[in-house]
Amino acid sequence: MCIVGARPNFMKIAPIMAALRSEQCHLDAFLLHTGQHYDKSMKHCFFDQLGIPVPDMDLEVGSGSHAVQTAEIMQRFEPVLDEVKPAMVLVVGDVNSTIACALVATKKGIPVVHVEAGLRSYDRDMPEEVNRVLTDQISDMHFLTEKSAHENLLREGIDDSRIHFVGNVMIDTLKNNLSKAVTPEQILSEIPNKAVFLNSKTGYGVLTLHRPSNVDNPEVLARLLETLNEISKTLPLVFPIHPRTAQKIMESGCEKYLDTDRIIQLAPLAYHEMLGLNSKARLVLTDSGGIQEETTALGVPCITLRENTERPITVDEGTNTIVGTDPVKIRAAFDNVMQTGGKAGKVPELWDGKAAVRIVEVMEKWLTDNQRH
Numbered sequence: 070m071c072i073v074g075a076r077p078n079f080m081k082i083a084p085i086m087a088a089l090r091s092e093q094c095h096l097d098a099f100l101l102h103t104g105q106h107y108d109k110s111m112k113h114c115f116f117d118q119l120g121i122p123v124p125d126m127d128l129e130v131g132s133g134s135h136a137v138q139t140a141e142i143m144q145r146f147e148p149v150l151d152e153v154k155p156a157m158v159l160v161v162g163d164v165n166s167t168i169a170c171a172l173v174a175t176k177k178g179i180p181v182v183h184v185e186a187g188l189r190s191y192d193r194d195m196p197e198e199v200n201r202v203l204t205d206q207i208s209d210m211h212f213l214t215e216k217s218a219h220e221n222l223l224r225e226g227i228d229d230s231r232i233h234f235v236g237n238v239m240i241d242t243l244k245n246n247l248s249k250a251v252t253p254e255q256i257l258s259e260i261p262n263k264a265v266f267l268n269s270k271t272g273y274g275v276l277t278l279h280r281p282s283n284v285d286n287p288e289v290l291a292r293l294l295e296t297l298n299e300i301s302k303t304l305p306l307v308f309p310i311h312p313r314t315a316q317k318i319m320e321s322g323c324e325k326y327l328d329t330d331r332i333i334q335l336a337p338l339a340y341h342e343m344l345g346l347n348s349k350a351r352l353v354l355t356d357s358g359g360i361q362e363e364t365t366a367l368g369v370p371c372i373t374l375r376e377n378t379e380r381p382i383t384v385d386e387g388t389n390t391i392v393g394t395d396p397v398k399i400r401a402a403f404d405n406v407m408q409t410g411g412k413a414g415k416v417p418e419l420w421d422g423k424a425a426v427r428i429v430e431v432m433e434k435w436l437t438d439n440q441r442h
């Protein structure tokens with residue numbers, strides 16, 4: 070049984086479902102959506118574009134505080150396990166749906182598989198960090214995107230035999246979809262001053278923001294948006310806005326920083342649109358985890374508006390620079406990219422589009438071996 074819940078899960082589950090339902094695989098796959106994300110722009114378009122099968126079940130939990138959302142998923146998930154009786158539960162990433170379903174499954178004695186295990190920001194203020202640490206502790210099989218995660222897991226007492234370095238399923242999806250990416254010209258076709266953004270000499274930057282640490286505190290949000298407004302005077306910015314960010318901008322009266330025709334505000338974009346926009350950008354400014362990896366795979370410079378990253382390979386080998394929220398540091402990193410073109414970077418080991426196939430092979434072997442004993 071594969072679990073999805075929130076936007077960043079969808080691009081991870083797509084290649085896994087495809088590998089599970091391919092002719093080479095002998096396992097049955099059941100797809101369960103918790104319903105953590107439910108808006109059309111946060112959900113449906115990803116299923117359509119990425120060819121994810123319609124979920125066999127949707128728990129429709131929706132939004133809530135962390136406790137309410139996690140508890141609601143757990144309560145609704147338990148009877149499903151009793152009914153479907155899966156041999157394994159596979160969770161991806163670090164969202165509330167990940168820990169909620171892993172916890173219910175493990176207490177029922179059902180083996181848990183964690184894809185994207187072992188990543189650590191060492192920042193427990195991030196809800197995702199708590200989800201990652203706890204999910205790894207109760208998982209039976211850990212699939213890694215980068216080798217640094219191996220040391221993290223060993224340090225936390227996870228047995229080496231459970232750890233498998235297989236590569237990055239999000240990059241499987243990126244590679245499978247590059248040829249379907251929508252061009253910036255098409256994405257911005259309705260924008261009156263699109264010529265400013267489509268000028269091949271100056272180019273454009275992409276901005277995404279949604280982490281609670283950046284958008285929930287009005288002072289931090291204002292400081293960030295003021296800096297980004299300054300930056301847009303040099304490089305125009307395209308800003309697809311996550312629903313929680315849109316709400317926080319309104320509540321904190323920060324709209325004034327976006328009141329410029331050098332920042333285009335868009336609703337959240339579907340996968341092919343975002344991929345097309347990012348792949349042609351001069352740089353990307355973001356607090357997303359996934360985008361740090363996607364920009365590294367694309368070779369596009371990324372400036373991360375966080376104090377840390379759980380994906381250090383994007384900094385050590387990729388195009389990522391961590392700058393935090395200090396205006397002086399953001400500006401310096403931005404100027405550096407504009408002057409030098411940014412870090413060249415290389416694509417990390419096993420980010421080759423075949424991670425999901427490796428995962429399914431290991432799972433199939435594990436199930437065969439364990440059934441035999």
Ligand code: UD1
Nearest residue numbers: 075076077105106107108111132133164165196197312313
């Ligand atoms: C969640 C994940 C985060 C991930 C992000 C990507 C957790 C703890 N966080 O954060 O790791 O990077 O998804 O998007 O699981 N909302 C809508 N429509 C939706 C979904 C949410 O309007 O379809 C709004 C609601 O106001 C909601 C808020 O966004 O309260 C937050 O949603 P939630 O699922 O709690 O967390 P995200 O911020 O989306």
